[in-house]
Amino acid sequence: MRNLENVTIHQFRGLRDLELKDLGRINLLVGINNSGKTSVLEALSVYCHPLDIKVWLSTARQREQDIGVYRTPLLDAIRWLFTHNSASTVEPDKAIILISSTGLFSVKKLIASYEEMEQISLSEERSIKNISNEEEIENNNEQEIENEDTPRVRKGINLKIEVFADDGYQLSLLGEPSDLITDFLLWEDERFYRLSGKREPSLKTSVVTPSSHRSEVGQFRLLSEATFQNFKSDVVKLLQQMDNNISDIEILLPPESMGSRFNIYIQHKKLGLAPVSTFGDGIRRLLHIALKLASVKGGILLIDELESTIHTEALQNSFQWLVKWCTEMDVQLFATTHSLEAVDALLEVTESDSDLVLYRLEPKEGKTKVVRHDGHRLRRLREELGQEVRW
Numbered sequence: 001m002r003n004l005e006n007v008t009i010h011q012f013r014g015l016r017d018l019e020l021k022d023l024g025r026i027n028l029l030v031g032i033n034n035s036g037k038t039s040v041l042e043a044l045s046v047y048c049h050p051l052d053i054k055v056w057l058s059t060a061r062q063r064e065q066d067i068g069v070y071r072t073p074l075l076d077a078i079r080w081l082f083t084h085n086s087a088s089t090v091e092p093d094k095a096i097i098l099i100s101s102t103g104l105f106s107v108k109k110l111i112a113s114y115e116e117m118e119q120i121s122l123s124e125e126r127s128i129k130n131i132s133n134e135e136e137i138e139n140n141n142e143q144e145i146e147n148e149d150t151p152r153v154r155k156g157i158n159l160k161i162e163v164f165a166d167d168g169y170q171l172s173l174l175g176e177p178s179d180l181i182t183d184f185l186l187w188e189d190e191r192f193y194r195l196s197g198k199r200e201p202s203l204k205t206s207v208v209t210p211s212s213h214r215s216e217v218g219q220f221r222l223l224s225e226a227t228f229q230n231f232k233s234d235v236v237k238l239l240q241q242m243d244n245n246i247s248d249i250e251i252l253l254p255p256e257s258m259g260s261r262f263n264i265y266i267q268h269k270k271l272g273l274a275p276v277s278t279f280g281d282g283i284r285r286l287l288h289i290a291l292k293l294a295s296v297k298g299g300i301l302l303i304d305e306l307e308s309t310i311h312t313e314a315l316q317n318s319f320q321w322l323v324k325w326c327t328e329m330d331v332q333l334f335a336t337t338h339s340l341e342a343v344d345a346l347l348e349v350t351e352s353d354s355d356l357v358l359y360r361l362e363p364k365e366g367k368t369k370v371v372r373h374d375g376h377r378l379r380r381l382r383e384e385l386g387q388e389v390r391w
Contacts, residue, residue: 002023002025002103002332003104003298003300003332004023004044004101004102004105004202005022005023005101005102005103005104005324006019006020006022006023006101006102006103007019007023007047007099008099008100008101009039010098010099010100011082011096011097012043012082012083012097013036013037013039013042013080013081013082014039014082014083014363014368015036015039015040015043015085016042016366016367017327017368018040018361018367018368018370019029019370020040020304020359021372022374023332024355024356024357024374024375025323025326025327025333025355026323026326026333026350026357027309027332027333027334027358028335028336028343028346028354028356028357028358029041029335029336029337029359029361030336030337030338030343030356030358030361030389030390031361031391032391033365034369035362036368037336037361038063038213038336040334040336041207041302041304041334041336042059042062042081043097043099044205044334045097045205045207045302046097046099046110046112047101047110048105048109048113048161048202048203048204049203049205049207050181050201051161051180051182051198051199051200051201051202052197052198052199053159053195053197054196054381055237056078056159056184056197057074057192057195059079059081060074060078061077062207063263064077065212066261073188074186075157075188078114078157079095079114079157082097082112083096083097083115083120087253094113094201095114096111096113097110097112098110098111104202104204106165106166106201107163107165107203108164108166109164110163111161111164112159112160112162113159113160114157114159115157115158115222116155116156116157117155117156117157117158117185118153118154118155118156118157119154119187120151120152121151121153121154124201132216132383137182142385143340154187155187155188156185156186156187156188156190157182158184158185159183159185159186160181160183161183161184162181163180163181163201165180165201168342178193180201182198196323200252203299203300204296204298204299205302206292206293206295206296206299206302207292207302207303207304208292208303208306210303210304210308210309212288213283213288213289214280214284216263216264218242219264219288219291220251222291222292222294223249223264223291225291225295226290226294226295229294229297230243231294232249234321235287235290235291235294235326236248236249236323237265238282238286238290238321238322239286239287239290241286241317241321242280242282242286242310243268243283245268245269245270246266246267246268246269246283247269248267249265249287250265250273251264251338252264252268253323255375263275263277264276266283275329278391281309282309282311284309285308285309285310289303289322293326293329293331296331298329298331299328300331300332300334301333302335303333303334303336304335304336304337305337306336306337306339306342307337307339307341311312312341315339315341315342316348319342319348319349323349323350323355327355337390340388340389340390343378343382343390347375347379347382351376352375353379354375355375356375356378357372357374357375357376358373358378359371359372359373360390360391
């Protein structure tokens with residue numbers, strides 16, 4: 001049995017009653033634009049860390065992180081994770097998130113809701129107070145600056161998260177308080193990085209977005225983890241699928257550097273030691289995927305746009321490496337793709353038909369329909385009939 005055998009996303013963003021049945025080791029999500037593929041990855045991310053508020057916040061901001069500009073206030077971004085204006089079987093006419101699953105993962109159901117709040121607060125503002133005419137003359141019309149507390153209304157939300165686990169907890173929205181029912185008070189002027197949530201129950205999960213490989217945040221830690229797991233040599237082998245002149249990868253501080261900033265360097269037979277930032281997106285993305293995979297042994301890897309930046313000729317060898325190590329490390333992969341070449345490459349490198357499953361998302365009025373193809377059926381559709389399977 002896998003960590004996630006079946007997942008139903010009853011309500012999340014624009015998704016309604018989306019069922020992913022009989023999940024495999026490699027799970028591909030396809031469909032037209034705006035069919036909800038990325039939303040599925042986001043739903044899985046919060047479901048696997050239901051009480052970790054930082055995961056909720058990063059998931060809410062994830063789409064804007066990719067463009068590097070935050071135009072949507074964070075509280076509004078959180079609100080848009082929720083399903084709005086639809087009847088709910090839990091609390092009618094209330095914006096909620098509802099996800100359930102079967103499998104080894106201890107969480108069986110997640111219910112989240114929020115209430116908007118307002119609070120009168122005192123903010124310190126600088127005001128100008130006129131002094132007496134006599135003092136004005138003496139001080140050449142200078143004005144005295146004083147601080148005063150000015151009342152204002154600040155807005156926030158009360159985010160309520162309820163988790164149903166398989167270890168005997170029987171919880172209800174109307175029942176007694178429990179460790180698995182948590183409220184987070186979020187205010188518009190709050191420093192969210194100071195918030196802390198519970199990390200349990202949780203399932204190791206890592207997210208790869210189309211542009212996350214361009215950020216150095218966390219890369220040192222990930223590379224260090226891979227090195228301690230004796231996984232670095234295999235990471236190098238993956239990079240060699242793109243450039244066979246690569247022989248090693250290290251964290252170094254150049255001796256000629258004026259500062260104390262370390263960087264990731266690639267040992268290249270022609271270029272010598274070169275910063276990873278000087279290589280193309282394909283190399284950097286494969287490195288990022290490999291390091292993320294090493295960090296979630298026994299867990300879940302979520303990749304948005306699996307084929308992004310990887311040249312078509314390198315897809316088969318890269319995916320062969322990925323499938324091998326997902327199996328070796330007992331990692332369940334969920335990935336979106338728009339590429340028929342990516343589907344065919346995965347068919348070529350997946351030995352067991354039960355390991356590869358494709359789900360085509362079709363938004364319908366009131367719910368999101370899912371068409372499931374296991375590896376055997378997918379192989380027949382593509383290799384024998386040459387059918388389009390993405391939409």
